[in-house]
Amino acid sequence: MVTGGTSGLGLAMASALASAGATVALTGRSGGRASSVAAELPGAVGIELDVRDESSVARAVDQVWSRLGGIDMLVNNAGIGMRTVNPRFLTHPQGFWEVPVDGFRAVVETNLTGYFLVAREVVPRMLEAGAGRIINISTSDPTMRRVGFVPYGPSRAGSEALSRVMAADLRGTGITVNLLLPGGLTDTGMVPPEAVTEGRTLLESAVMGPPIVWLASDDAAGVHDERIVAVEFEQWLRDRKG
Template identity: 35%
Template sequence: MLHGKTVLITGGGQGIGKTLVEAFAQAGARVIAADIQGPVVTSMARQLSDQGLQVTGAALDVTDEAQVAELARSLWNSKGGVDVLINNAALFSTLKMQPFHEIELDVWERVLKVNLTGPFLCAKHFAPIMCKKGGGRIINVASGAVTLGRPNYLHYIASKAGLEGMTRSMARELGPHGVTVNAVLPGSVDTGIARETVTPESKARIVAMQCIPRGQRPEDLVGIMLFLASDSSSFITGQSITVDGGATHS
């Protein structure tokens, strides 16, 4: 399905990102797992390579433009660039649920920098390479929480809403060059990462909102991601696709 394609996945060291790294590698892609925790993705890449999969780990802070630009140059020289960019790196699990007027400015700015500026910087440096190659795919991981207007996460909601808007505008700019840009909006995914302010009761309430009454897993996102990265989705761009078990109907 993706044999011969080079795929960059940010935030690839844990949760959704780690699941996508494994899935794309199993689909035949050459995967670069980028994460601010360099040793984590390096170790993971080594283990997957031992299984015969093509995975490389790369330390990357998506908010550091110099690092993003250097990775883009390195991958152009070593692999001829990338065919697919998945902007997955984000701050969420470590965020404290709180009324928006209690959010400290430095926390607000950090969330926007990672969740919105990070994808912008990655697209800024990798999209021109895709255009030079004659096409590519950019997939932004937004959030179904935007559609819900979920309270007490205003910094996160604002960042992901901005990412949806960026997706639509970027699709207009890159479409003539054969590059599609879409957003995937997951629901409440159980990534195995502890979230201090989320209780079993709040999880149960979310599941009760869904048409499919079970918790969402990272694996539930694999199908749509593989599709959007493939040639089968070449006429789909500027779209926000919700994968949340039917919690929202947008």
């Protein structure tokens, strides 16, 4: 189950998993769009889900569990970025005191509370099944404390802390929790177009493919409480094997 799977990192991961043979449920706020995107992937299904809404989360998890016959892996990915509160956040950062309260709440409710709500709904089912994997998508450390990055930075810092506590709470249960992040600015549409012309190089969302497929594999059984940077994945894997 990949939340926020209709575009960006979510779609890249859903595509990689589907291509590797997994049966994928990808979610989005628009059920129609989720179904349309899923139709382009082998064996995938699209489910409507607003991660900020408890009833929507419960309904979506019920649907995914029923249609897939269970959930082996949850990829908590749904999120919104700085463009929702400041379209020019990289070139014209604004102080935290200038951030609209409703914008702050929307980002935190999506990027942090959303991770909590979906995991809270899925984990009891995984506990009953005796196994499961949770991958929480994060961002680079500098992004969490960059000038002008309220509320996105704090929301991602919070979701990373949440992941660590989740891992501690679930240690020894058969359910693993890990963090995965791209390792740089990515081509998700969250970066203002003018920033790209200033010599910045964007990572392709497909960078998330190899690590997410590996995390779903038998090789990743028992891997727990790790923080994996996608651009460094091959080296991380070599170091782990070495």
